[in-house]
Amino acid sequence: MKRFPIVILLAAISCGACSSLMETSPTTDVAKEEILADAEGLQVAMDGVYATMYNRLDFVAANAHQCFGNMAVTLAADLMGDDMVQTAQGAGWFWKDYNYDQRSRYTSKIWRCYFTWKYFYEIISNVNYIISASETATGDENEILCTTAQAYAARAFSYFMLIQSFQQTFVGHEDLPGVPIYTEPTSASSTGNKRASVRQVYALIDNDLEIAVAMFGKCGIKRKHISNFDLYSTSLLQARVALVENDWGKAVQAAEKAISTPDASLLTRSDATVTKGTFDDSTTEWTTGKTPFNSVQSSSVMWGAEIISDQSTVFASFFSNMDACTNVYYAAEAPKCISNWLYAQIPDSDIRKGWWNGNIGKSAKEWKYGANINYNQFKFQWADQKSYKGDYIFMRLEEAYLILAEALCRQGNDSEAKDALGEVMSRRDPNWHDTLGALSGSEQTFGTVGTVKTLMDEILLQRRIELWGETGRIFDILRLAKGWTRYWNVGGEESNHTNYLRKYPEYLNFPADYIECILMIPQAEIDNNPNINPEDQNPYVQN
Template sequence: MKLRNIIFLSALASLTLTGCGDDFFDVENAGVASKDEIDEIGNSSPEALVKVVEPLMLGLNNYTCQYNTQSSSGTVHNDFGLMSVYHLGDVMNDDLAFEQSGSGWFTYDYQLDYWSAQYVRPFFYWNFFYSVIAKANDIIAKISTDVTDANLKAYRGEALVYRGFAHAYLAQMYQQTYIGHEDAPGVPIVLTPDEAEEAFAGRAPLRQVYAQAEKDFKAGMELLAGWKRPNKTMIDEQVAAGLYARMCLVTNNWDDAITYARKARTGYSVYTPNELLADNAFNNISAKEWMWGMDITSETSTAFASFFSFMCSYDAGYGGDVGQYRKIDARLYDSMSASDVRKLLFKHESTGVEYTAQETKFPEYTNIKFKKVPNWEADYLYMRVSEMILTEAEALAHKGDLSGAATVLKELMAQRDPSWNLSQVSAEDVYQQRRLELWGEGFSLFDHLRLKKGIDRNYEGSNHLSSARYTIDAGSWYFLYQLPLRELDNSDAISADDQNPTPTESKFK
């Protein structure tokens, strides 16, 4: 990744960054202004700068649900932004089972065969998050650090949070987890020209990557403090706190995980059983548990190439009428007590539910959690309050406060399983509830990585495809990506010697 001098665009110009390597930084445009001139615009006429930055902020938010973020010349129905990242993580694990391999979209992820440098998936992931960083840097660079306008402060804060979020997610997929590998090579740290001394063109040590992400999260939260966002598609201080709390679980910063998860969920409440089972619980951004998401409209819908195309069992998509149903792992489902309301989020004969004619045709264990919305306009869920309760409880358990963890977890479990009444819970107990509560929402792989767990799809009664009934130990490079070949070809700072190992062990045991 070649760090050349970035030319600041004029106050009336917007920046579109779609490539990798040089394209992220070698920006050339005829109309340019100095940094001092841009700062002067912000100080003398903040309204004018708002008009420049606001579309960039909207563009960054919308990029999270954009189709074909990798600018492929072909069809890429498995590339629809952030929800692609979340879904590929779920299918790379053992909590989600395929009914059939189908058309190939996400199949190689399910088979853990998409890790190699020359494949599309490592490039997609790298390109997506570095594009987020580039777009965030464009906003950060346009807004002075001493800005006083409330909206400009918020836009800078939101962009900083996006940048921290992106660096943290990159670090998780191109190196083993943080604990025990703090000085292992991570990913490049990409900042604005004003911050050039803190940037790192090569593979920065994980310690440095996460330190920069923490710095961005905390600076972003400070700028966002007190700002009232216009809608849930934007990051506010509480969402920023939630995203930082996610990262704290990775770095084992239990104190901050507790503090910021608690801060994030203030004022929110969990679904009641009826609300959990309602048709709009997981497809409508206005639902009460939702903290952050994307409002999918006729303008932002990507139809067949979308999260709900794969996860909704009811519609004309891949996971519905095409027959590539997404199912919960049988052993995970069977671990729920009979009184757990979440059992009703999956089709199973044991529930005693009178299913519709369409649902009767679904295979056992098929998810009915993600319901359809007409015209492919189901909204995308990025964060909800139950995650924050689980984060706080897990961190308390890791600190040894098992009774405190149980008290927090009870807030969730009182609405999920009336028979649940533990006075103490371990971190493993909380993790089990994360698997059940957040199923299909994009957490399973990242949880497995940070908790150093392997996968086991090969057990008696397994409902995974027989061709993918893997047993893979924790720490396997099958779970991670090699650096994309295009980055190696275009970077002066990263060479083939910096590449991640090739996994060689058998996936079957």
């Protein structure tokens, strides 16, 4: 078990002096140079970067309970979409994401716009120091190469999350303003950069990933912990990016490389079985269930954060907001549920049907507290609530196969696409061949709700089911560009969403480039960066 320093922050930059939010907690230049002087110090610093990816980020003050690294960003992105329902306000966490009430708060330093921007730029600032210091660091050259590769991968990941959060998807928007690019260490006297174009940001991401992959291939060192990027998790990130860029050839190549990992295997049907925790409505007594999605020891995990008890963020955590069986945490008063339409697409023979409740006769209107509500999720439960144990899974091997299936289908290789999809589906549903039938074709025929007519429809549907709660649904909605909705009435059952977003009545079916899906640039960045002016802000009102 690896213990991480909670946060090691390197850049000596103060917001009052530096004209951007590229700032972290200050250290002295001497301390910084000592930390980064050799191979061991570089990895210690990189471990500090990884620690921020699951930690509570207190720079947002009281809102730290919905700002806990990567999983907070992903959960917010899922709740902005169509497949995840938040049934009530509860303590308020993530309610504004679900109700599209974050953009209006861009002038504040405690809400989503500021958190997402500052969080990823903080990572970028730190890895820029690591990359720069690697050129003069002493020690084992392969160790230095391996750590530097991790830094490049982390920078690519951060820019990828930023560009997806603060601008429309790549295809069709290549020349729109993206986010500022920084590739060198910054100081108190550094001037903030202007917004680079979407095309330029993706070019940097691609280049960083190419460098990281090459370095990992050259260093030949097996990673020391699942929290670290390695050749295979970096290749999966490369495949994610290629999907957004519609570069199907690269997506195939990168996904195949990720799949070649010797350290992960697909969850079997048995492994993917979820045992639901219980909740007594009258006494609020509960029991913890079992799930493979709370441990980095699960066979298919390719990248994640192992969280030991004394480094758990307790209430300010993913499982606190997801596991409604525990009566002292946020999910019990604001359960997260699957959309009833998506649930209805899962055959009874599919083991994933057990990841959620079905219609148990208790709608949001009838529910008061706890897990006993229609369509409540059990995929994400504490591993051990009493010790606040629950690991964060950032990447699974199943995603690589789903990317491979989609990219092959886009290229017209239906047979190979079915084979790739089958690797996952044969481990979920023994009757999956009956569902697949004679489907063919690369056309996506619907966004949120519809009838599967093509192989592409089936692949994307299975992606929504398998990766529910893991990759941020709104990002897929944007890249697929088919529009979306939260309202439907299929077979007499109306949507179970608690907010159809009817404050925008003209958009019960939202356009593919709906601006509300894009965060606003934090006002603090505009105030402190002379190269980003008010007119550079994202549009506030849909045209």
